[in-house]
Amino acid sequence: MLSTPKLAVMAMAAFVALQAPVHAQDKADPVVAKVGNVEIHQSELDLAVSNLDPQLAQLSDEQKKIAGLSAAIDVKLLSQQAADEKLDQTAEFKKRMQYLSDRELHNAYFKKHVVDTITDAEVKARYDKEVAALPKQEEVHARHILVKTEDEAKDIIKQLDAGKDFATLAKEKSTDPNKDDGGDLGYFSRGRMVKEFEDAAFALDKGAYTKTPVKTDFGYHVIKVEDKRDAPPPPFDQVKDQVRQLIMRDKYLALLADAKQKEKIEISDETLRKGYEDASKMQQQGGSDIEGDAPGAAPDAAAPDAAAPDAATPDAAPKQ
Template sequence: MLSYNKFAAVAFATFVAFQAPAFAADADAVVAKIGDVEIHQSELDLAVANLDPQLAQLPADQKKVAALSAAIDVKLLATAAAAEKLEQSADFQKRMSYLKDRELHNAYFKAHVVDTVTPEEVKARYEKEIAALPKQEEVHARHILVKTEDEAKDVIKQLDAGKDFAELAKEKSTDPNKSEGGDLGYFAHGRMVKEFEDAAFATPVGTYSKTPVKTDFGYHVIKVEDKRVAPPPPFEQVQDQVRQLVMRDKYLDLLNKAKAATKVDIVDESLRKGYDDANKQQLQGGDGQPPAEQPQQ
């Protein structure tokens, strides 16, 4: 079954979506002043977008205060740094050049990947993933758990005599779900201990096990209510993760075209081997990583 967790795991390993903050038309309203230096709403929006993940979980009003505090701290020390002309140092210039390239990369990614994904593409990718999934059987079962084999045999006798399974589970079972009549819901292979699972999948629908099933938990009597092919997760539940997969593929396509058009020469031999191996892996399955959702510090 293509579970939410599977989609999420693949998406996380291969892609983290980038989104630029959205600014209103009057985004440059002044929200604070530090001496003669102004902080505008657009800068505050950027500060909010770049908050530490822990602070990003705060309520909106507290998040704005935390962002404003961070923006003021930045302005204070940036002003002091400018007074010392630190921006003229070679190290600073190199860093600014790198940051410019990274932000251009992010902007290009947004323009040619994020903004180009359509709902139709996402739905088509979902259908493709679903169609490729192997069919997996699930069983819907109830059980009555007791401590001894003799108790389990007595339960079977009472069921043979016409006793209702759910009512008997409420009366006899030691499992915490006894109040639900021993209902375990649907489960697939690998979810239960082997002895229990083997017995459940071998029992016909509408019948119960005629001999006690022993596990480390005790002795079980199992009734099978239904069997089915496991349904896929609803589109609405996983569409965000599927959208990330679509964006990952678009991103990798952009990179591959750019690499084909421009020669990349790695001078260091050890780095060249690692780079070549990484590119082979990317072409085989794709683990290229687009820019992070929030600009890196």
């Protein structure tokens, strides 16, 4: 069970917007708490939980409910006092409520015409299209033996020339932590290793090893290329959420473009007008494949006010 201080911290971190009026008990939407004569229903608690600060995402479901309820009660306590002081009648409050109403309508329209229209088949088709458009990128599967001196590296090359097994020598001689794997580095593409190492590895044919030591800041390497291939695309399951974001972005931009055709936009300040036009151009030109960055053009389905996350890319291999 959470302590009172922890509940207070979570309540402070939460953001909720509960404007529901008092209404009768409903079996489908039961009352979970009361603040004076004001009821808090399950639907309001669900809303409070869904609007918890992202930093609380790691909490258990029970902890989220407690944090959401704490935040909802705090909101009810102070909102009643604010209403008593007629703060809801001020021009500033009404302007803010109008903006919030417009934003929520924007989000509802986005959900109906973008999020809810995307099918799994559409996501798979977009993935296949993006994969087909990816440029070919060569990868090598290499092993290496790392030693401190050039003479040690030269001696290892002599032993290889005499027929000694590379993996066996790596286990015996290498100072790299992967020595127990026979110096196996797996597959890697350009940009994943330090330049000297990378240049030597990609210059080798399949099955060949370096005939002279390769010096880097880590020491002296003897490198063997086990295989070469075109890099495979990221698996569908790994990037399907990012592909869905790309589709949402494109559909969102199409909605905006259509709306802008129907409505005349006038901006009186010249600097703001120019900035808006430049931003609109960048928004429309912000293409991305499944290995690139997805610009923050469309709202996220789970959090409509947020920018779309970056498209996922495989983690870069450590520098050797």
